[in-house]
Amino acid sequence: MRRPEGGSYSSALRTVDLKITDVAFGGKGVARENGKAVFIPFTIEGELVSAKITRDKKQFAEAEVVDLRQRSAYRVDPPCPYFGRCGGCAYQHIDYAHQLEIKTRQVRDVLKRIGKLDDVPMRSIIPSPLPYAYRNRVTVHAENGVIGYFQRDSNRLIDVEHCSIAMEEVNRELADLRSHDVPDGHYTLRARSGPRVFSQTNDGVANALRDLIVQLMPSNQELLVDAFCGAGFFSKALVGKFQRIVGIDWDRFAIAAAKENATEKETYIAGDIEAELRRTDLTALSGQVSSGKTDGSAKTAVIVDPPAVGLSARLRKTIVDLAPATLIYVSCNPATLARDLAELRSRFKIESVTPLDMFPQTAEIEVVAQLQRSSASTN
Ligand SMILES: C[S@@+](CC[C@H](N)C(=O)[O-])C[C@H]1O[C@@H](n2cnc3c(N)ncnc32)[C@H](O)[C@@H]1O
Structure with a gap:
């Protein structure tokens, strides 16, 4: 890797060919370039990609896919038009059964890496009966007439008309909110009424x-x-x-x-x-x-x-x-x-x-x- 004068790594936007070897806790695919981990969102282990390096640090780099050269058999078409831009979902491009395998592996890896817990008796992951339309509440944000979620890695809002992981009742609340001229702020929309205290979401x-x-x-x-x-x-x-x-x-x-x-x-x-x-x-x-x-x-x-x-x-x-x-x-x-x-x-x-x-x-x-x-x- 080229090191510019002064010793810090270049932030120049190089494009490199990489093989994804894992999907890390947090959702990003992981590849290695000269031994250094490169994190690439919306990729799946086994895939070959051309990716543009967007951030190059001493310990790791981040990149975005510019060309998917070999796709995983687990890749599916994300149903949501905001996927990739919206900060909420990370895995809509992955078949649901494989999402469960990835999450199981991540739990095992994190317990081993952070807790040094090598032989933990793991039980099978309990799946969600509904892979979509399961959230009984969401919090959306309103600013200057835009109502929606934060964009990925940003504090800017993306205008959202319908959220595919929220229950239909919640989406009706969203449509209702959007039909009004609401002041800037945060709005929690719920599928049903009840005390305004913590409740499980799915x-x-x-x-x-x-x-x-x-x-x-x-x-x-x-x-x-x-x-x-x-x-x-x-x-x-x-x-x-x-x-x-x-x-x-x-x-x-x-x-x-x-x-x-x-x-x-x-x-x-x-x-x-x-x-x-x-x-x-x-x-x-x-x-x-x-x-x-x-x-x-x-x-x-x-x-x-x-x-x-x-x-x-x-x-x-x-x-x-x-x-x-x-x-x-x-x-x-x-x-x-x-x-x-x-x-x-x-x-x-x-x-x-x-x-x-x-x-x-x-x-x-x-x-x-x-x-x-x-x-x-x-x-
Ligand atoms: C993940 S929720 C769990 C709620 C509950 N077990 C349930 O399933 O509905 C965490 C709860 O911890 C409470 N909490 C967080 N920090 C706390 C603290 N230091 N002392 C007391 N309660 C706390 C919050 O008010 C919240 O109700």
Whole structure:
């Protein structure tokens, strides 16, 4: 590679012929030029492309396809006219079954690369019943009469009349919004009304996620702490397995919604997870339930479902100190999950990892990890 005077790599827009060897977490195809990784969106492993280098850094480069010289058998025609320009979808050009294979591979690779977790027992990915028209809510932006999503790698808007991954009810809301002269701002459009609190976006996969957690959770348990509980989506399904449930979330509207139909077994606390968990003595709480059992054998469980940043270092330590018998980690970011599991396995054994395709056509991946308390580090 030519190095201009001054030592930094040239940003000149060279065109190079490359073979795609992988699709990285985040959605871009990966090729190598003289050993350096080149990331090329909208490509599939096995494809040969001519690509224009758009960014050339010391560690990696980015490029855009100018000519697709050999196409993958998994390539399909994207149904959406905005695909490629819109920042929302990354995989509409890939056959759905193959998207699932790519996401499974990405989870395995990220766990290995970031968490050094080599032999994690992976279960099959749970697909979305609907590969399109699945989102029950979207947020669009309005600026100077343009209503839509951000363009890929840009803060400029693309005018969107119809979103192919949104449910028809949501698209009707979009058409309605577009028919009005609305002020600039952000608008969340929903398929149905309800409390304005976090809710899972893909109903079919949300139900599969809830069923999976019910299946992974042992029966006849004493105490469940549902951290990041939102309106109690998981807790409500687990009432039959526990004598007592404590849900924590700092969104007081979500907590109010959770309290609305709560049984006397359920307690919901509006507060910061870290602060509330540090206050919580699982053994003592379980002891109250099972009349004085305080020998550490309590049948306790914790569910964590944090935002993409994952668990803070202090929260990871708090969970290790609490040492519940069962820990279920629901993650929307495999990279922070990998980091967190690497630390949690000092106290827990990873029993299973299950990816779920909550967001088909996009690069997002949901993952459930099931852990059991162990006395020593075992995996
Ligand atoms: C991914 S959502 C999960 C919600 C719920 N488990 C569900 O399935 O509906 C994350 C939730 O974490 C809450 N949250 C984020 N950071 C928090 C913190 N530090 N303390 C308390 N709640 C927090 C948000 O309010 C949000 O409801």
